[in-house]
Amino acid sequence: MTGRTYKVYSIENGTVIDHIPTPLALKVIRILGLENEGIMTIGIGFRSSMLPKGKDIVKVENRELSRAETDMIALIAPDATINIIKNGMVAEKRKIKLPEEINGVMTCPNPNCATNVLGANTSFHLEDREKVTYRCRYCERVTPIHPDLLTTG
Amino acid sequence: MASFENKSIVSIRDMTRAALEKVVSTTAMVKKDGPKGFMEGKTVAVLFFEPSTRTRLSFESAVLKSGGTVFGIADPAASSQSKGESFADSIRTIAGYCDVIVIRHPVEGAARMASELCDIPVINAGDGPNQHPTQTLLDLFTIEEQIGKLEGIKVGMVGDLKYGRTVHSLTHALAMFGNELSFISPPSLKMPRHILEELEKLKIPYHEFVSLEETADLDLDVLYVTRIQKERFGDPQEYEKVAGTYRITLDTIEMLGGEVKIMHPLPRVDEIDVEVDDTPNAVYFLQAHNGIPTRQALLGLVTGGLK
Numbered sequence: 178m179t180g181r182t183y184k185v186y187s188i189e190n191g192t193v194i195d196h197i198p199t200p201l202a203l204k205v206i207r208i209l210g211l212e213n214e215g216i217m218t219i220g221i222g223f224r225s226s227m228l229p230k231g232k233d234i235v236k237v238e239n240r241e242l243s244r245a246e247t248d249m250i251a252l253i254a255p256d257a258t259i260n261i262i263k264n265g266m267v268a269e270k271r272k273i274k275l276p277e278e279i280n281g282v283m284t285c286p287n288p289n290c291a292t293n294v295l296g297a298n299t300s301f302h303l304e305d306r307e308k309v310t311y312r313c314r315y316c317e318r319v320t321p322i323h324p325d326l327l328t329t330g
Numbered sequence: 331m332a333s334f335e336n337k338s339i340v341s342i343r344d345m346t347r348a349a350l351e352k353v354v355s356t357t358a359m360v361k362k363d364g365p366k367g368f369m370e371g372k373t374v375a376v377l378f379f380e381p382s383t384r385t386r387l388s389f390e391s392a393v394l395k396s397g398g399t400v401f402g403i404a405d406p407a408a409s410s411q412s413k414g415e416s417f418a419d420s421i422r423t424i425a426g427y428c429d430v431i432v433i434r435h436p437v438e439g440a441a442r443m444a445s446e447l448c449d450i451p452v453i454n455a456g457d458g459p460n461q462h463p464t465q466t467l468l469d470l471f472t473i474e475e476q477i478g479k480l481e482g483i484k485v486g487m488v489g490d491l492k493y494g495r496t497v498h499s500l501t502h503a504l505a506m507f508g509n510e511l512s513f514i515s516p517p518s519l520k521m522p523r524h525i526l527e528e529l530e531k532l533k534i535p536y537h538e539f540v541s542l543e544e545t546a547d548l549d550l551d552v553l554y555v556t557r558i559q560k561e562r563f564g565d566p567q568e569y570e571k572v573a574g575t576y577r578i579t580l581d582t583i584e585m586l587g588g589e590v591k592i593m594h595p596l597p598r599v600d601e602i603d604v605e606v607d608d609t610p611n612a613v614y615f616l617q618a619h620n621g622i623p624t625r626q627a628l629l630g631l632v633t634g635g636l637k
Contacts, residue, residue, distance in 0.1 A: 287438065289436075289437055289438050289458055289459075290437070290438050290439055291437050291438065291439030291440050291442065291443045291457075292439065294437045295416075295417045295418070295437055295439075295440060295443055296416065296417070296418065297439060297442075297443040297446075313439070314439070314442065315438065315439025315442050315443060316438035316439045316458075316460055317341060317343060317438070317439070317460055317461065318438075319524055
């Protein structure tokens with residue numbers, strides 16, 4: 178056999194999220210709320226020259242993720258790459274960047290925050306792109322992103 | 331913030347320099363025998379989910395002096411929240427009884443949440459250790475009144491700079507005017523790093539000192555004094571030693587050049603010697619009294635009674 182054997186088969190239409198550090202693939206799916214969004218292929222623990230612990234790949238079929246959605250991935254996998262596939266071809270290679278605002282996906286670590294005591298919906302605004310910190314809309318404290326704070330995990 | 335009408339006052343962080351100047355100039359107008367009765371026909375709910383007699387009375391006085399009517403909660407035990415009603419339900423219900431809500435709550439972000447739950451303006455009268463914007467605004471007004479300007483001045487802050495919400499907000503506000511700031515505190519109670527980083531980003535010159543003596547040659551216009559709380563120290567002896575070194579006396583004023591204005595958010599314990607009270611340097615009681623025109627100005631601006 179001369180052709181390459183694909184461990185994760187290619188898709189005709191949809192979104193490929195590559196270079197997710199292992200083992201964050203499932204977290205990426207949860208943060209995007211894609212659990213019940215149709216067919217997905219998940220590959221975990223592939224060898225990668227860039228990621229010493231290996232990489233995960235998520236292929237979402239028949240769904241072109243919006244930029245707002247793919248930017249959410251930057252919260253846990255800032256170096257992930259996005260390919261939008263149309264008719265079996267890469268229609269767009271997309272870079273992701275930290276979203277300016279994140280709503281409803283991260284818990285505020287301040288136990289005295291209105292989001293934890295009074296039931297306000299969580300909302301953060303990007304404070305420092307380099308340090309990857311966000312400011313809580315309610316208690317106004319600045320917090321670094323940590324996967325444990327993501328409520329979807 | 332182009333217009334204040336129907337806007338909430340939740341945090342100094344929401345306000346631009348122009349907005350701060352507008353509040354200060356409106357306060358000056360109100361204080362200088364300005365308009366009266368601009369709150370006529372308006373009802374203000376003053377909801378204190380945490381006791382603070384001074385701030386509550388100051389708001390109530392501001393409403394009454396402006397011709398409005400006021401009702402509220404002074405004791406959280408008397409509110410229906412103690413019967414288990416949710417905060418959100420309380421706010422939504424009370425918002426239908428009044429034109430403005432003034433709220434103090436021990437939970438950080440409670441005022442922001444309240445402002446999002448109703449269509450009327452909400453004024454934050456303190457949300458735990460987070461914000462107390464009307465204090466900062468009355469501080470700014472007092473500085474303007476005493477020094478004649480808000481720009482190009484030298485302000486020192488002394489005491490507990492780590493936990494003091496007042497000095498954090500005031501630092502943020504003064505930085506918008508490009509002022510030089512000096513922070514004097516024991517090493518364990520220094521201004522938090524994230525606030526210093528903000529100043530660095532804005533290229534605001536600042537200095538940190540451990541003793542007041544080090545500021546003798548700085549020619550400070552204002553020295554803002556805050557209380558060092560005993561409970562911040564494990565060892566009571568250590569507290570006595572530290573607190574004593576920051577006590578403001580007539581000698582301190584002389585050392586600082588004799589002209590410096592001494593401010594304090596009150597209540598004071600013993601961090602300013604009573605002998606200072608009768609000097610022209612002491613402005614802390616005047617500062618507390620300025621809470622009335624400042625809160626009047628804010629009430630007028632958010633209800634549209636003042637433009």
